Amino acid sequence: MKMISMSYGQALFDLKVSKEDRQNAAKILRESEELQKALVNPTISKEEKEKVIDKLFPPEIRNFIKVICRNDDAQCLLEAFDYCEVLIQKEEQILTGTLYYVTKPEEGQLARIREYLKKEYQAEQVELELKEDASLIGGFILKVRDKVLDRSLRGKLEKMKQNLAWR
Template identity: 35%
Template sequence: MTQTASNYGTVLFELGVKKEIVEKTKEIFSLTEELPKMLQSPIVSKDAKHRLIEDIFPEEIRNFLKVVSDHQEMDLMDDIFVAYKKTYDENHGILCAEMSYVMEPDAKQVEQMKAYLANKYGKQTVELSMVEDKSLIGGFVLRVGDKEEDYSMKGRLDRLEKRLTWR
């Protein structure tokens, strides 16, 4: 993600645009490949782009989209949405984490994992996405941002192999 996209995402959050509006806008962009291309194109006039934005998007986000379009940076919209979500989550005490597993944990185990992560990172809410990964052999791997906690059999075997072959 570029610094420009990150800045736009932060500005979008600071403008007070609601999460639902941003998600709706993201959905509109995902419905067709042509829309972002038209809004990015130097061939399409600025007035035509503004009319298109007025016709399609929610009122709360129109001016923001016009500015992004005027600066020919519509190709950054996916990254802008990611940056907005990151800023939103940080400001609302939400931690996004991923858990890779072999056997799916039950609801109680998932809640315990969320409580562990919330306590460790000092967050109020944890959004835990679950990913099945049979290559782990057993156990699980937790990822939060660029940090990883590996409690898998594969990870243990890899660490053991490194210790044994280090000599």
């Protein structure tokens, strides 16, 4: 992530824009590649960009987006939104992760995973994104921050291959 994106993300965090408005603005940007290209395009006047911003984005966040466009940094918008979310999660002690599985875990299993993560990362809340991945053959992979816990059958087979190759 670029430093400029992090600076804008910090500014958005400091503005305390509502979660709904942040999410709506990010969704509008993510869903329209044409809009992203238009905001970055130097041949489109700043006035035209601001008219589009006024029509599409929630009032609470318009000025933030306009400032970024005036500074010719519109390519940083999505990263700024992402970094703002990281700062909010850190402040609220929310941990996010992804659980890849073959067989969807039961609620009890998910509750134990969340409790483990709360203790391990001193988090108040854990949000897990669940993704089915049949290529794991069995077991699961848990990704949190920069750590990966691989308890999949595919991972075990790969380790066995590596161990055999070293002999």
